Amino acid sequence: MDLQLLGLSFIAVFLSELGDKSQVAAIALSGTSKSPRAIFFGTALALVLASLIGVLVGEGIAEVLPTHWIKISAAVGFAVMGARLLFWPSSEESEELD
Structure with missing residues (x-):
């Protein structure tokens, strides 16, 4: 091990x-x-x-899939989630802003 x-x-x-x-x-x-x-x-x-x-x-x-592609797709996925959290408010947050 x-x-x-x-x-x-x-x-x-x-x-x-x-x-x-x-x-x-x-x-x-x-x-x-x-x-x-x-x-x-x-x-x-x-x-x-x-x-x-x-x-x-x-x-x-x-x-x-090759490990390289798995790592790239994970990195892109986390980047998309991070950008979404930073730049686009959730529906609950947008209701509070209105």
């Missing part, structure tokens, strides 16, 4: 999940439940399953 890749993927996912809406949902569920252990295991299993799906889909796509 590549320990450097293991550490890199752990750090990337850990930092990206901090303050995420899934963490807020876990906090909300824990606040209204008498079983925080069940909330922990349920949310941990959900993250593991979502990661498994991402890895399997990524592996399948990598067999069809």
Whole structure:
């Protein structure tokens, strides 16, 4: 097992999940439940399953497309989402401006 890749993927996912809406949902569920252990295991299993799906889909796509094209499409996708968030208000924000 590549320990450097293991550490890199752990750090990337850990930092990206901090303050995420899934963490807020876990906090909300824990606040209204008498079983925080069940909330922990349920949310941990959900993250593991979502990661498994991402890895399997990524592996399948990598067999069809070159890695270079996958990285380019991811970069373009994130750039489009960033530009959309910066320059075009959502429908809720545009209603507030009116």
